[in-house]
Amino acid sequence: METVSVLTILNALGGLGIFLLGMIIMTDGLRSLAGDSMRNALMRFTKSPLSGALTGAITTAILQSSSATTVAAVGFVGAGLLAFPEALGIIFGANIGTTITGWMVALLGFKLHLGTIVLPFILLGTILKLFFRDKIASFGYALAGFGLIFVGITLLQEGMSGFEGIITPENLPSDSLAGRLKLVVLGIIATFITQSSSAGIAATLTALYGNAINFEQAAALVIGMDVGTTVTAAMASIGGSANVRRTGFSHVIYNLFTGMMAIFLITPYTYLWETAAPNTLMQNAEIALVAFHTSFNILGVLIILPFTHQFAHMMKKIIPSKKPKFTEKLDKSLLEEPTLALEAARISAQDEFIALLQHTNFILGDLQYGKKLDLLLLQSALNKTQNYVDMIELKKKEATKWKLLMALMHILDHEQRLHERCEEEEYRAKHVQKSPDLKKAHDSLVNSNAQIITAINSKEFSKARKTAEKNEKEIMEFMKHYRDMIVEEIANDQIDIHTGTKKFEAIRWLTRVSHHIARITYYMEQTILETAK
Numbered sequence: 230m231e232t233v234s235v236l237t238i239l240n241a242l243g244g245l246g247i248f249l250l251g252m253i254i255m256t257d258g259l260r261s262l263a264g265d266s267m268r269n270a271l272m273r274f275t276k277s278p279l280s281g282a283l284t285g286a287i288t289t290a291i292l293q294s295s296s297a298t299t300v301a302a303v304g305f306v307g308a309g310l311l312a313f314p315e316a317l318g319i320i321f322g323a324n325i326g327t328t329i330t331g332w333m334v335a336l337l338g339f340k341l342h343l344g345t346i347v348l349p350f351i352l353l354g355t356i357l358k359l360f361f362r363d364k365i366a367s368f369g370y371a372l373a374g375f376g377l378i379f380v381g382i383t384l385l386q387e388g389m390s391g392f393e394g395i396i397t398p399e400n401l402p403s404d405s406l407a408g409r410l411k412l413v414v415l416g417i418i419a420t421f422i423t424q425s426s427s428a429g430i431a432a433t434l435t436a437l438y439g440n441a442i443n444f445e446q447a448a449a450l451v452i453g454m455d456v457g458t459t460v461t462a463a464m465a466s467i468g469g470s471a472n473v474r475r476t477g478f479s480h481v482i483y484n485l486f487t488g489m490m491a492i493f494l495i496t497p498y499t500y501l502w503e504t505a506a507p508n509t510l511m512q513n514a515e516i517a518l519v520a521f522h523t524s525f526n527i528l529g530v531l532i533i534l535p536f537t538h539q540f541a542h543m544m545k546k547i548i549p550s551k552k553p554k555f556t557e558k559l560d561k562s563l564l565e566e567p568t569l570a571l572e573a574a575r576i577s578a579q580d581e582f583i584a585l586l587q588h589t590n591f592i593l594g595d596l597q598y599g600k601k602l603d604l605l606l607l608q609s610a611l612n613k614t615q616n617y618v619d620m621i622e623l624k625k626k627e628a629t630k631w632k633l634l635m636a637l638m639h640i641l642d643h644e645q646r647l648h649e650r651c652e653e654e655e656y657r658a659k660h661v662q663k664s665p666d667l668k669k670a671h672d673s674l675v676n677s678n679a680q681i682i683t684a685i686n687s688k689e690f691s692k693a694r695k696t697a698e699k700n701e702k703e704i705m706e707f708m709k710h711y712r713d714m715i716v717e718e719i720a721n722d723q724i725d726i727h728t729g730t731k732k733f734e735a736i737r738w739l740t741r742v743s744h745h746i747a748r749i750t751y752y753m754e755q756t757i758l759e760t761a762k
Contacts, residue, residue, distance in 0.1 A: 241388025248381030255374025261367035278537035281318025289326025298323040314541040330427040331519035338382040351376035409449040416453020429454040456488040471550035487529035555610035592658040598679040636752040647745040657738035694750040701747040
């Protein structure tokens with residue numbers, strides 16, 4: 230019986246390790262090189278599940294990381310930037326984009342044998358990383374990672390060649406449904422251990438290239454690895470927000486669906502290949518395998534896309550949101566991406582502001598735009614939003630994000646004080662509502678609030694600011710004459726001190742409310758302007 234030397238095993242394991250390291254380094258370099266542009270493009274071009282699938286596939290192919298794309302999609306949903314069905318399209322597309330790694334390994338690693346040629350690229354990439362900064366350093370990092378991938382493949386090939394005659398197709402489960410299912414499970418386990426389907430696919434391609442396994446066995450292993458990529462996502466989503474859990478488990482369900490479909494496609498695929506080009510399958514087994522991997526992922530996307538909205542509805546039923554309305558977007562996982570965390574906080578603060586305007590109008594007797602709210606619940610939401618903003622870590626050199634953070638802090642501070650004014654319903658707001666001589670100022674505030682709500686819902690933030698500032702100015706002008714009138718009435722014994730004090734408190738309440746609203750709309754417009762930069 231043949232044995233395998235320790236050196237052969239070390240070569241195989243070392244090759245796999247270097248391949249994994251190369252993938253990590255290249256992905257980090259590409260992500261740094263792309264910066265926010267790739268994420269912004271992902272959001273900008275995703276208008277439907279179909280466009281989401283296309284952008285998800287392209288982004289994953291460029292970044293060489295389906296996890297980066299999936300995390301971005303989760304972030305967009307969590308921050309309220311994308312609807313759940315559109316984000317599902319991105320996740321479906323990421324499965325197609327991740328198959329590019331297999332093509333790179335099969336074409337460049339096995340056909341062109343780049344293991345030696347890329348060595349100078351590793352040195353060049355390292356020099357760029359060490360002696361340059363920003364984009365050039367990121368490019369160098371990605372270049373060094375690219376080189377390491379093919380060094381790893383070369384070592385893996387050398388190591389696997391030592392297993393020739395020891396690991397054979399006969400030693401693995403037979404080509405039956407039960408045998409294929411066993412290999413699928415083996416592929417899932419391998420991906421869970423390495424935390425990378427790319428590494429597993431590279432090892433499978435190497436084994437197939439060395440005739441250690443046949444095509445059908447390799448196909449079953451790849452299916453398992455495709456399903457295995459979801460295990461990490463599912464585990465990471467446990468304990469997360471409803472949107473995070475929905476996204477993670479949507480990935481699992483979708484990949485299980487494509488995996489089950491792919492198992493039954495192995496035989497028809499090999500039959501079609503042999504029919505179209507007899508006796509060439511094993512000669513081009515690596516190309517045939519990555520083509521199979523890409524094909525069943527594309528087919529899965531084409532089947533599921535028309536039912537994306539129904540799929541999203543099902544996931545919302547299975548995993549309902551338990552968080553209060555105002556803070557459901559404040560997911561702690563977004564804190565790793567400050568841009569998304571800031572946007573989530575901005576939308577939460579905006580929703581809370583609209584709620585405060587509605588409650589203000591309600592206590593002033595407006596039944597059209599007014600709406601009574603649970604002030605304790607709203608207070609809790611404001612506190613949670615402030616705590617969330619406090620957890621967002623930025624550096625002052627990130628000027629745009631820093632200004633956005635400062636504007637959010639101002640908004641929340643004024644919202645807290647506006648909330649306090651809403652708690653003064655019985656003492657001041659009721660007097661404003663019932664006092665005939667305050668009707669003009671009362672109507673001005675009620676109408677202004679209604680217009681601001683409409684403007685914000687229409688994303689016309691400049692209009693909201695102008696409306697609020699106009700109302701504040703009108704109430705300030707009214708207050709000057711009204712104060713003089715009250716003082717004169719008290720002096721002439723037309724009203725007593727107690728009544729006069731109530732009137733003073735009422736006009737102060739109107740002034741403070743209009744001031745907080747004006748400042749909130751001002752800073753809200755600033756957040757939009759900063760976000761657009």
